[in-house]
Each structure stands twice: as structure tokens, then as C-alpha cells.
Amino acid sequence: MDHNEGLIKEEKPKKPRKVPDHVILSGGLNNRYWVLEVEERPGHKTLTISCSKSLHPTETCLLKDGWEMTPVCCGDVVHMEGHSDSGAWLVDREQGFLVLLPDSLISGTSISSSIRCMRRAVLGDMFKSFDGGSKQMLNGTIVHEVFQRAATAKDFSLETLSKLADQVLQTISCLPSNSRAPSRCQDSATVVTVTELADIEENVWSPRFGLKGKIDVTARVRIQRRSHRTLEEKTVPLELKTGKESNSIEHRSQVILYTLMSLERYNPEAGFLLYLKTGNLHPVVPTHMDRRELLKLRNTLVHYIHNCVDKEKKRSRLSRLPDILTNRQTCQYCPQKINCALYERAVDGNSADVSEDVVRDFLQLETGHLTPPHLSYFSHWLLLCCLEAATMEAKNGRKRVWLRTPEESEKNGSCVGNVQLSGPVTIQSEGVFLHRFQRSSAVLQKGLANSGLASGDRIVVSDQEGRLVGLATGYLCEVSRTCVNLSKFSGVLFRLDGDEGVVGLSTHLTNLSRLMENGQDSDRLRELVVDLRPPEFISNLSSVLPREAKDTVANILKGLNKPQKQAMKKVLLSKDYTLIVGMPGTGKTTTICTLVRILHACGFSVLLTSYTHSAVDNILLKLKRFRVGFLRLGQGQKVHPDILPYTEESIRKKGVHTLSDLEQLYNKELVVATTCMGIKHPIFTRRRFDFCIVDEASQISQPICMGPLFYAKRFVLVGDHQQLPPIVQNQEARSLGMDESLFKRLELHSEAVVQLNVQYRMNRQIMSLSNSLMYEGRLECGSERAATALLTLPFLVSVQSELSSYSKTDPQHDLAWIQATLLPSNPVCFLDCSMVPALESVEQGGVSNHTEAALIHKLLSLLIKAGCKPSDIGVIAPYRLQLKSISALLQSSAFTGVEVNTVDRYQGRDKSLIVFSFVKSTAEEGNLGELLKDWRRLNVAITRAKHKLLMVGSATTLRRYAPVEKLLNHLQQENMISLKHIIPL
DNA sequence: TCTCTGCGCAGAGGA
The missing domain is CATH 2.40.50 (OB fold (Dihydrolipoamide Acetyltransferase, E2P))
Structure with missing residues (x-):
């Protein structure tokens, strides 16, 4: 039994x-x-x-x-x-x-598209298709825009319409053929009159039904029923359609979903479809059956979206999708055709044997150009991305906006509740509104200034009670100011939540799908990335270097060291790609800047990218000084202030009126710079570049890194795989290789690699740590000056004598170790707290070590007293919570300027003095944690200091981490200082 | 066992 x-x-x-x-x-x-x-x-x-x-x-x-x-x-x-x-x-x-799964909000259009093909709706959620859309879609967008503007202005006269059309696009020839104000709907029994517009493009999140959408027009209508001889006022959604007047199930379903998702806002009993071609208004009155069937479709859709991987014997694999339709007519215009075929072959390569002829022909047509290795690269990365997406979705913070009360969210600093509109709403620019919010008087004393929200953050506006969720999104301009239009809610109490957004991995998947396309750009990149075809080089520089540029180039090269010069040469000779390994402190940014100058001088066009905005801007800030022109693409909010004048936004403000103006703006500069994710910009539908440079390449995952590479003939990846890899949250995805960058993958072709190994950052002793840990002695100092540079402590003598006298009066305290630690001539110190002991404390959300924090506080007080500038000091720890506890001790003004940050955030930067807190110190076995096991993270941590590196940790615990053990073994006797007890000062 | 940066959005029609 x-x-x-x-x-x-x-x-x-x-x-x-x-x-x-x-x-x-x-x-x-x-x-x-x-x-x-x-x-x-x-x-x-x-x-x-x-x-x-x-x-x-x-x-x-x-x-x-x-x-x-x-x-x-x-x-x-x-x-x-x-x-x-x-x-x-x-x-x-x-x-x-x-x-x-109600917290996964599904859009109205996804659901209505699933009526015809569930498979397409699921794929549509994974892959955002790249194709620019059709003429009809462009027309639709324009007409929508014109109508909505006319409606806002309450003027549908032909003159106004054509004026508005001119504003929307200077060259327009397509207007709604019927341009009267469409405000009446008549059937025999009722007359509906639109009396007022409540909103345009209203954003609705409905966590109750798991729906979201944007409502074209929210209108107030007067309904007159002949039979009842009554008048009724209602607020209803209006869906605009510019195409054929089909009154189809899809169109009607969209309206039904809008009535459902706005139930809590104004409980509409009906909605309307407005066909702009004819001006006809069709009422849509949903029944329980309609809603029931649409919600059932939603449930099926959300099920497929959430279960794209299933586990079998502890190994994940891609799940089956809904079946492929065999109705070729429906599939003809499907934007997901290629993904549909790819997925089918990726999940089960043999399915073609069993499926029908139509399906087999379809698969052959869409994927016949691909070899098995191509398909397995695709399915491998698709699986990795789905795994990672699932982990990210579980942590997705957006649902907190409706699941957590503002009070709960305020505690972790991601929200400000109980705010009211104060003062008038002003228009900042076309469609951008400036709002002022103020704490309602009841909670005024708490103030807004020290909420976790800072200017520049993206925020979501909702009402306090949770009825109007996601009313609007915008940016925080200053504390208590945002840019969204909410003038109709003057009496409402709001909450503002920081919006992490739902990024998902659609860019990854879109790039992967693109890599599999049948076309020149994709074929070439597939060959290099998937087939790993060896890169080719030409043998002679003279054929690439234009005669008139020779002098300029020679001049630019003068300032470079040997490996840097080699890198320039290799890039110029490359036919496919070059990998530049930039070891710590070897002047990567300078090298890239110089490279761009040379390419620019030769008349080559360059697409300059990196993963982060700050890395892109760092290069541009240098470039700017050499009078090299460039165009910076990207959100102004994220761009460095000094680079703002080079953004499209700023240039447009100076006047871009015609298509040729725009064309000029996009084509004028040889150099275009953006982040890897910024490649959805329309410029890339037209322009191709001679070179693409990707900085931080060793930190970018393969599918993202390849994004910009589609647009260039040759590329240069700059990075160092001995530093931090791409961050992957899902354990299984990481173990299956998701943290391998394209830089690392291509590195096996050593002929494409140039190493920058001459560094100017660290003095000899600090450099030797990294040399023994990672670089096997390849790292060299660029000058004797760099090799021997030490920390300057002008008042050290007085601090030392103070310490000596303290030791004398209190002989049981031997402070010689502190005196040794402070000495600039002792550039590397490891302070071993094993004996103190300084145990870590594990809390929810991280690990910290209060004893180490206290020790660091003391050391910094003395160092600053001895004359070290706070801005020359960096404190690094692997864990966020430790940063918090250290920062808490450094509140006094004496420490202003000291920068406390994680290893990850310090990558690419340096400070004269670095103090590193290892944190981990535990008596028990096991539970070591992942972070310190990574050789690369340790390598980054110890290569940030120019003149002095102080490390604080418990050697006995740390020896259990292989990388730290190697480091400790390398340290000489004089570098190791063992603390016997907690500092008495 | 905890490291974090990218993203505008859903919908614009066509069978």
C-alpha cells in the first residue's frame, strides 16, 4: 500500500x-x-x-x-x-x-490577433518584428494622429485637417476621404452623440482582468433611446480604424476588451468602432459570452507565454507552441513567418517528417537556407533567453504598482504616495506635459526630498486607491515634477512609482531571428558568428589609406604606444573584424577615440556603440576635443549634458522641416554613436557603415552585441574577458553558457586579437597582483613615472606621531600595524580580520560586515586627516548591503566625495586609493556565495587603485575561494597585516 | 544568496 x-x-x-x-x-x-x-x-x-x-x-x-x-x-x-x-x-x-496569471498584463491587440492564430500571438509576444511595416500601416498611423489632433482642437474643417496633416508629416497625400466630424451614430432605436473628448490614447492597465491597452479616444456621449425617450450620459471607448470597414470580430473584440479594462474607470456598457474612411460609427455592446470567450483566449495565450520552457529530468527545453496553421492565405501576411518556421525546427528538427506537405513546404521556404549548426545556435540561444526572461519576469517589479500599497512601496524607496496635483499643468513640448505634485497635507511632514526617486527616473502615475493603475508614465524632471497629462484629475490623490519597465528579452530574440534571415547582412554575420569562419586580413596598408590622409594619420599615431599602434594597423587591415583586448588601465577609451579619429580622417563611416550610455559618452567626450563631428542617438535623459548638443533631439530643435532636412541630419556625420539597444532607430533602415566599434564588448551578451553589427561591413570589439562577463540571472542559463560574450566566442581566432598590455594606471606593486592573478606577467607599466607613483599624504607625519603617542600612553594597544598601513610606500596591504573576528551578517537582500565597515571608517578618517583628498578615495565591496553600511558610517562632511560602490560599478574606472571590503567571513562551512568565486570580479576589484590598495577581509574564510587564495598566496609577508583585536581608536 | 544595464508603448492594416 x-x-x-x-x-x-x-x-x-x-x-x-x-x-x-x-x-x-x-x-x-x-x-x-x-x-x-x-x-x-x-x-x-x-x-x-x-x-x-x-x-x-x-x-x-x-x-x-x-x-x-x-x-x-x-x-x-x-x-x-x-x-x-x-x-x-x-x-x-x-x-x-x-x-x-493576472499580473501578466496582455494587450488588447495580442488577444484579438490570437483569434485567427494563437501561435502568431505567442510569437508576437516573444519577437517584436523589425520590418518597418506597410504603407497602409504608415497611413493608419498618420490618419490616427491627424484625427486625434483635430478632435482635441474640436475642429474637423478641411483646412484644419490639412494643416494638421502638414504638421504630422510635411509630405502627406492621404487624408480620410470623409472629413466631416464623425460624431453621430444612428440606428432605428438610438441616437448617440459625442459631446466631449475625455482623453486621447488613454493608457490602461487592468490587473483585475490581466489586460492592458491604449484607447484611441475616450469620449463622453449622449445616448438617446427612442423607445424610452430618455437621455443618458456615458463615457465610452472609441476605437479608430482607417482601413476597410469590416466590422470584423478582431475589431469588435478590441473594443470589447477596452470596455472590460476600463470597467473600474467609468464602467462603460458599450464602446464604438469608428471607421474613418466612411465616418461610420458602429456600436459594440459586449455580452457576457463575448467577455468570457475573450478572457479564455487571454488565459490560453498567457499560459503559452509563461510556459515557453518546460523541464524534463532537470533539463529545460523549449515547449511546443500552438500548431502551425495550414491555411496559407492567413499566413501570407503574417509578420512572424520566419519565427514560426524557426521555432518549429528549433524545438523539433524532425517534425517535418510527420507534418503535412503545406507545412513542410513552408518550413523549407522560410528556413531552407539554414544549416543544422545555424538552427542549433538559434534554438540554444532561444532557450537561454527564455530561461533568463522567466527569471526576470518573476522579479518584475512593475506588478508592485498594483499589488503593494504605496506605504509598503515607500519603505523601499521606489514610490511616493499621497501626492496631489499642485498648480497648473503646463505644456513642455508637443505632447509632453509638466506636472507638479505635492504631498497632501495629511502626510506633508514626511516630505518628498528623501524618497528613493531621483530626477531623471522613469515613473508610473496611478491613483492612491488602485483604481486607476498606470494612468501615465513619464520622467521625473525635478523632485516633485513630472511630464504627463493628467489635468482631468485635479481632486485625485496619486502615487508615483519608479518604473523599472518590462524590458524582457525581445531585443535579444529579434536580433537572433534577424541573424537567421535570408539576406546579405545576415548571411555574412552568421558565417562569422555561428560558423566561426576565420577572419581575413589584407596585407598592405597602402591600399586602404588614402594618400591625402597619410600625414594626418601619421600625426595621430605619434601619441600612441606600440600595442596601440598595432591595434590601429590591425583594424585598418581587417576585412571582417578585430578584437582589442584592453587590460586594466591600458587606455581603452583613448585607443577607441584615436581609432575613430583615424577612421574619420580616412573618410570611413563609423558606428560607435557600447552597452551603456556612460561608456558611449566617455568616448564622445574625448572625441569632441578633436573636432570630430558625430551624431549621438538616444534618449536625452540618459545622455551626458556636454554631449546633448549632438543628439538628434537638440539638432531637430534648431529646425528640421522637410524630409531632406531629416535625410541631411541622418547622413551628415561620418560618426554615429548609440548604445547596442539603440539600434531600433529609423536611421538604420537606410544607413550602412564601414566600421562598427563595440566598447565593453566582453560584458555584452551575444544576441545584444550582434545588433549593431548588422549595419557595418567590418567590426571591432573592445573588451577584456578577464574582467566582468555579461550578467545572467538565471542559474541554468548561465551554466549553459549565456554569459559567454561574442568577444570571448570569437577570441579563438588569435589572428584577430590585439592586446593592449601597456598600462598607465597602477604602480608596480598593485599591477603585480593582477599579473599573478590573471595576466601571467603580460601587463606592463607604460612609464617609470606610473610604475613608481605613490599616494601623497602631506600631513602623514602629524598623524603618525599622534598614533605613536597614543600607543605610548596606552601600551596594551599596539598601533604599529596602522602606521604601517598608512604608509604610501606600502602600496598593497591586506588587513586580515580572521582573529578579530569580524563576522558577516546575512539579511534579506544581502550580506554585510559591520566590523569591516567600522575598520574602513577608521582608516579613512586617518587617511583624510593625513591629507588624502576624499574624491581620490574609492571604497569597493561585492555586496550592496555592505555599501549601505559603509556609507552610513561616512555621513560626516569630512567624507564628502568618497565614492562607495560595487565592483561591478567600478569597472572601467579608477581612484588613487581604493579600499576593498571582502565582507565574507563565516565560521561555518558552505554557503560561500557566487560573487567572490569569480576570478574576473576579483581582478576588477584589485585593478581600480592607482597608488594604494587596502584590502580588508578574513583570510581564513577567504582562502576557501580559489581566486582569493591565489591572491593571498602571492602577497608577501609585509603586505599581510593580521589584526588581533578590534581597533581601539 | 543577491552582482545590474538596457528599453517607449501598444497598435498602425491586411486576409
């Missing part, structure tokens, strides 16, 4: 009985239930659910009349609509809804 029971348990997919930390459950209107059990019977399904994290008490939910087909699993979160009879919910034909 026991044996049997064991077997049955094994068969059922075992889901954790415990609810994970990030899941938030609740009862009430916006309830969230956890599914504990699913029992299937013919014709119905019973769920055991609970809205309490303790999973007690439980309730039941009976699904029937088609609802039993809902793909709900144990461990899912669901939302219940309808009512329960003492804990027993019923969802059937007549009543109730079940919303699966």
Missing part, C-alpha cells in the same frame, strides 16, 4: 507547497489566489486555491462549460471574478471569470 501511494505521488508533477517570496496573494476585489491542486474530471475541473500565503484556509473553484479547458496548473496565481458561496467559486457559462 505504502509503495503504491509513493508511486502515485511521483506521477503527479510535484509543485512546491510553499509559495515563493515574490508572490503576493490577497482577497477582495483585486484578489490573487494560489492554485494548490487541480482535479480534472470529464466536463469539469476543480481547483483548490488559497489567497493566504500560509495556504490556509483553502477554497475551491469549479470550472465548467468550457472553462475546464483553461490550462491552469498547480503553482499558478489566478484571479477570481464573480462570487463564492462560503469559499466555493463557480465559473460556468453564465457567471464568473477565471483570470490566469
